[in-house]
Amino acid sequence: MVPTSPLDVADLGDRVHKSLEAFLGRQAATLDAIAEDLGPVADALTGFLLDGGKRLRPAFCYWGWRGAGGADTDEIVTAASCLELLHACALIHDDVMDGSDTRRGKPAVHRRFAMLHRGEEWLGDAESFGRSAAILLGDLCLIWADQMFNESGLPGDARLRAAPTYDAMRGELMAGQYLDLLEQVLGGRDVDRALRVARYKSAKYTIERPLHLGGILAGATPQALDAYTAYGLPLGEAFQLRDDVLGVFGDPAQTGKPAGDDLREGKRTVLIATAVTRASAGQAAVVRRLLGDPGLDDAGVQRLREVIAETGALDHVERLVEERTAEATAALAGAPIEDDARGVLAALAQAATRRRG
Amino acid sequence: MVPTSPLDVADLGDRVHKSLEAFLGRQAATLDAIAEDLGPVADALTGFLLDGGKRLRPAFCYWGWRGAGGADTDEIVTAASCLELLHACALIHDDVMDGSDTRRGKPAVHRRFAMLHRGEEWLGDAESFGRSAAILLGDLCLIWADQMFNESGLPGDARLRAAPTYDAMRGELMAGQYLDLLEQVLGGRDVDRALRVARYKSAKYTIERPLHLGGILAGATPQALDAYTAYGLPLGEAFQLRDDVLGVFGDPAQTGKPAGDDLREGKRTVLIATAVTRASAGQAAVVRRLLGDPGLDDAGVQRLREVIAETGALDHVERLVEERTAEATAALAGAPIEDDARGVLAALAQAATRRRG
Numbered sequence: 001m002v003p004t005s006p007l008d009v010a011d012l013g014d015r016v017h018k019s020l021e022a023f024l025g026r027q028a029a030t031l032d033a034i035a036e037d038l039g040p041v042a043d044a045l046t047g048f049l050l051d052g053g054k055r056l057r058p059a060f061c062y063w064g065w066r067g068a069g070g071a072d073t074d075e076i077v078t079a080a081s082c083l084e085l086l087h088a089c090a091l092i093h094d095d096v097m098d099g100s101d102t103r104r105g106k107p108a109v110h111r112r113f114a115m116l117h118r119g120e121e122w123l124g125d126a127e128s129f130g131r132s133a134a135i136l137l138g139d140l141c142l143i144w145a146d147q148m149f150n151e152s153g154l155p156g157d158a159r160l161r162a163a164p165t166y167d168a169m170r171g172e173l174m175a176g177q178y179l180d181l182l183e184q185v186l187g188g189r190d191v192d193r194a195l196r197v198a199r200y201k202s203a204k205y206t207i208e209r210p211l212h213l214g215g216i217l218a219g220a221t222p223q224a225l226d227a228y229t230a231y232g233l234p235l236g237e238a239f240q241l242r243d244d245v246l247g248v249f250g251d252p253a254q255t256g257k258p259a260g261d262d263l264r265e266g267k268r269t270v271l272i273a274t275a276v277t278r279a280s281a282g283q284a285a286v287v288r289r290l291l292g293d294p295g296l297d298d299a300g301v302q303r304l305r306e307v308i309a310e311t312g313a314l315d316h317v318e319r320l321v322e323e324r325t326a327e328a329t330a331a332l333a334g335a336p337i338e339d340d341a342r343g344v345l346a347a348l349a350q351a352a353t354r355r356r357g
Numbered sequence: 358m359v360p361t362s363p364l365d366v367a368d369l370g371d372r373v374h375k376s377l378e379a380f381l382g383r384q385a386a387t388l389d390a391i392a393e394d395l396g397p398v399a400d401a402l403t404g405f406l407l408d409g410g411k412r413l414r415p416a417f418c419y420w421g422w423r424g425a426g427g428a429d430t431d432e433i434v435t436a437a438s439c440l441e442l443l444h445a446c447a448l449i450h451d452d453v454m455d456g457s458d459t460r461r462g463k464p465a466v467h468r469r470f471a472m473l474h475r476g477e478e479w480l481g482d483a484e485s486f487g488r489s490a491a492i493l494l495g496d497l498c499l500i501w502a503d504q505m506f507n508e509s510g511l512p513g514d515a516r517l518r519a520a521p522t523y524d525a526m527r528g529e530l531m532a533g534q535y536l537d538l539l540e541q542v543l544g545g546r547d548v549d550r551a552l553r554v555a556r557y558k559s560a561k562y563t564i565e566r567p568l569h570l571g572g573i574l575a576g577a578t579p580q581a582l583d584a585y586t587a588y589g590l591p592l593g594e595a596f597q598l599r600d601d602v603l604g605v606f607g608d609p610a611q612t613g614k615p616a617g618d619d620l621r622e623g624k625r626t627v628l629i630a631t632a633v634t635r636a637s638a639g640q641a642a643v644v645r646r647l648l649g650d651p652g653l654d655d656a657g658v659q660r661l662r663e664v665i666a667e668t669g670a671l672d673h674v675e676r677l678v679e680e681r682t683a684e685a686t687a688a689l690a691g692a693p694i695e696d697d698a699r700g701v702l703a704a705l706a707q708a709a710t711r712r713r714g
Contacts, residue, residue, distance in 0.1 A: 038532055135495075138496070
């Protein structure tokens with residue numbers, strides 16, 4: 001028997017997909033009623049949302065609800081699925097900011113609209129049109145996330161109760177994104193600062209807040225929410241650290257991004273900051289020369305990988321991932337939450353930090 | 358005695374300012390608690406929101422509420438003020454998309470962050486940093502708009518009732534923005550298509566939906582909402598047409614934008630589409646040569662203005678503004694709304710369409 005991924009317990013992956021499909025179908029019809037010209041907008045967002053994504057944030061939200069005693073309903077699955085739209089906004093805007101060409105193994109949204117522009121032989125600059133369209137599509141995802149949540153069918157009082165958490169989560173995401181941006185232009189060599197980015201950009205946004213959101217919707221006790229924090233923050237850091245490692249050492253077939261993409265972008269992550277801190281003069285010279293070179297070739301990627309491994313930064317970060325994941329898992333033991341959720345959250349901790357893409 | 362602007366009846370301008378100031382003060386403290394590095398984010402948004410803006414959308418929302426019998430409370434002023442944050446998102450992202458350097462007579466947000474980057478001698482490209490920061494700040498405004506609405510103190514049931522209208526308004530705004538973008542790359546010479554952009558980008562978003570939002574929050578009857586539509590849609594078109602005229606013929610001291618900014622950007626508005634449709638071969642050649650030239654000088658702006666006036670497009674659009682405004686005002690006569698709101702809405706129709714900036 002094939003072991004089930006914790007992301008698929010209670011058929012969650014499939015149900016998230018279906019609820020996104022239903023919502024996006026309605027939104028496509030609304031756009032079409034405004035103007036047929038909006039077809040490419042609906043198509044691009046439908047493609048983006050239905051054609052990939054690990055559904056990790058909906059899973060944490062759903063199990064946050066279940067852990068707090070919420071029943072398995074389609075309404076909570078729909079509400080949780082809205083987090084995929086919020087995340088789509090972050091990714092689409094991120095790709096514009098980074099100038100990344102690829103997302104989930106396909107052209108990024110701004111590239112897709114640049115290609116549309118070229119194909120139609122429209123006036124003006126295709127790249128600029130692509131970026132502008134992607135800014136608007138990201139905005140639309142941010143808006144649609146709320147709308148999907150509002151239309152989930154969850155009772156009004158639950159939605160009102162969850163609003164402050166939802167708003168805080170989104171604000172923290174954008175604050176984390178700005179701090180990340182800042183870290184790049186500061187040439188971040190400070191491990192603590194890089195960890196702070198990981199905390200806001202991932203730990204709170206990806207894990208703690210989705211758990212809280214689900215918990216609060218179900219009327220969780222403060223003790224249960226505290227347990228979600230004790231589990232969510234270390235796990236979220238481990239999740240981001242795994243992301244950092246995959247951005248450098250990941251297999252393109254599994255990450256959906258070109259090999260060494262973070263190196264070419266010069267991303268200042270905890271992994272890179274650690275490598276820079278530990279580097280010898282010779283190693284530091286290699287990093288300075290190659291990191292952030294947009295034209296970095298495979299040999300350059302390989303050279304940087306070697307240096308990062310040789311400084312011991314890779315082992316160090318892998319150890320941090322292990323420690324943080326163990327800390328998260330330990331926090332589940334005495335947590336005042338439902339046992340089935342406890343089991344799935346333990347499995348999700350492994351899935352989030354041992355993934356390859 | 359100085360005649361009071363309808364935007365200041367019930368001290369509205371001042372109260373909107375104060376409620377934004379209070380909200381932004383709280384948000385700045387929240388950002389500061391995350392990281393001191395977020396100071397420039399809070400400063401830029403506080404400057405943007407408190408240092409300009411006509412407060413037109415909050416006014417329509419507030420009077421939509423009062424017209425439906427809502428009492429004059431601080432809660433509705435705060436809820437209405439959130440529309441300034443939503444609009445800030447649209448403007449900040451718009452300036453990135455257009456590459457506009459100036460907004461409200463000051464550097465656009467992306468320029469401000471590019472200057473910060475240069476001043477601090479950070480790594481990488483200053484313009485790219487500025488654009489990325491502005492994308493994130495616009496996202497933050499979109500999020501904060503909801504949060505300000507949620508924290509307005511209005512009862513939960515009213516907020517739940519208004520959510521579908523709020524979501525539709527925001528979706529229409531982004532759809533209108535995309536159609537506008539598309540019109541530019543299509544070289545729009547179609548007056549009907551340009552009017553459709555005006556309808557979604559302005560008529561619904563700027564006037565009809567804010568009125569509905571206020572009305573629904575106050576529990577308006579369907580008849581009152583219909584009256585708001587009959588008033589709001591023609592007025593909104595007139596508002597956008599006035600914007601089109603100001604973008605070409607406006608005085609920089611009053612618009613806060615350089616003279617002829619829309620001409621330099623090559624904006625395809627109803628005014629331009631009308632001029633192109635009516636142009637002789639010689640006039641059309643001038644338009645083709647000068648419209649959309651980023652380096653267009655004052656003489657070029659003057660030449661294009663003359664051609665647009667000579668084709669009769671300016672007179673035609675001014676006539677449309679008059680007709681639509683009269684239509685809007687006529688719709689107020691029998692509207693089943695409170696008399697004080699009827700009076701202020703009539704004055705707002707004049708203020709929105711006779712403005713110089």
